[in-house]
Amino acid sequence: METWIGTATRERPTPYVMADGGTIGVFAGAVATGVYAAVKGWTVVIPTLAWAGGFGAAIAIGAIAGLLPALRAARLSPTEALRTV
Numbered sequence: 676m677e678t679w680i681g682t683a684t685r686e687r688p689t690p691y692v693m694a695d696g697g698t699i700g701v702f703a704g705a706v707a708t709g710v711y712a713a714v715k716g717w718t719v720v721i722p723t724l725a726w727a728g729g730f731g732a733a734i735a736i737g738a739i740a741g742l743l744p745a746l747r748a749a750r751l752s753p754t755e756a757l758r759t760v
Contacts, residue, residue: 696733697732698730701726701730705726
């Protein structure tokens with residue numbers, strides 16, 4: 676079991692959910708684009724910048740979601756942080 680010092684219970688899975696959800700969203704968007712293009716008889720073209728932007732946004736959101744509770748925990752005194760574990 677992981678220890679999440681300085682986070683409320685509802686905030687604990689956020690970094691993982693954001694990163695995984697963003698990755699799933701990028702792939703779901705690519706699949707949806709491919710299906711739509713196939714139905715219309717078009718060639719599938721997904722720019723590299725779109726892939727990179729999707730993954731970059733997922734990583735940035737996950738990092739921020741992980742950083743905010745860490746900063747909150749850093750402001751706690753060591754005894755207070757250990758008491759909340």
